[in-house]
Amino acid sequence: MRQSWWKFLAIALLLYTLIAGLLMDVPRLPILNETIRALYFHVTMWFGMILMLVAAVYYSIKYLRTNDIRHDDMAIEFTNSAILFGVLGIVTGMLWAKFTWGDYWSSDPKQNASAIGILMYFAYLVLRNSLTDSQQRARIGAIYNIFAFAAFIPLIFVLPRLTDSLHPGNGGNPGFNAYDLDSKLRAVFYPAIIGWTLLGSWIATVRVRMRRVERTIEDRMINS
């Protein structure tokens, strides 16, 4: 956590995403037109969110194995930043949908599934706040986090593929691979995923440190 090179990397990658994502040439396609640039923001934020949820599950498992409250700090803060990116991903997706599908919300299976997924993690936050004892909260939070993730994966990866979706790559719509013949999109797409994930981890680690400082201050007040 003391190392800072990855924070500079995050800034560099996100600056690159913003500049190259908004200025570089993109394939010109009917209907999509310039909105194809949403790929760099909407899709990558969702990828970042999923990576952060995986990190949260990893720390939840670690907490259950060791009962060390510091792993719980990591789990909750990674979930928090994943929720932030999830909400941003939904909002950017809705803006994109307004211009390509004609409506902010068109009852697309993927849209619905992602909304439900976000509800699941809001429920996680409510559950945590309803428990007062910190060890109890950490343990039950970790259990629900893992349980919710197990339900989240079929929800967003399996179910939308079984029905027709308006999303590119589903229900007969060509995916972005089909447009991206010269890999121009990929040159921004992958760095953007890494950049968002690093930014999310940065937010999470800052907040984890806040939590630990608060806990130390509280302990000192109790002990003095």
Next chain:
Amino acid sequence: MFVGHRIASVVPKEIWCHFGSFDLGFLIYDFRFVGPKSEIQNPKSIYLAMLKVISVLISKEVTLEWRQKFALNGILLYVVSAVFITYLSVGARQGNISTPTWNALYWIIILFSAVNAVAKSFVQEHQGRQLYYYMIASPEAIILSKIIYNTGLTLILALLGYGVFSVILGNPIQDQGLFLLNLVLGAMGFSASLTMVSGIASKAGNNATLMAILSFPVIIPILLMAIHISKNAMDGLDWSVSVDKLLTLLAINVIVAVTGFILFPYLWRS
């Protein structure tokens, strides 16, 4: 109810004898205490013992339910009243209601009744008695017995709901076999996820709101698959159309049940 004694009576002598000095409850509490496998002539007997423990726990659940008939009757009445309220609110006479609406109403009612029925699975017993089970049975045996019992309960509710629906709202199902298979799978999924969630909610002071908000998002994948399949059963589509979906539903059930099975010991210990 002397569950401990009954567990003692179903466990084979050889395992029991292996631990002359240990309390039997200890053995059942944690199978890892059984010691080197080579010392027991038949390692399979351990799993057999677990199966027997589970069956004792299930029969305990049934007995408990039967003694407190008001809870069971209450939930059955809940289903019937819910169906009747829907019937009156949509103002439908027999056959007057479109099949997608029938389907949606049916599954929503089953969902809410299942949530109410399963929510009490960790509430109806006192803290002290929970501690007693904690001493005499392994958490794995407890969660499995509760999931199996709740599957049965949900299935009874679903069948009752189906019966009442057929009588007052008409029965549009063309493929009964597929519909019933779907009900069984749906009941398994509902009970696997709701049992785990009710365990979590019971640790968090048991409020009904928490039970609802924790369970609904988790249960939606199962609900959506079940609704799709029952739509196929209504339209009398060929089984080959639904096979993928049945398998997906089964896979989701397995994922949820296995996650619950792995996580429950941590919940139970706290």
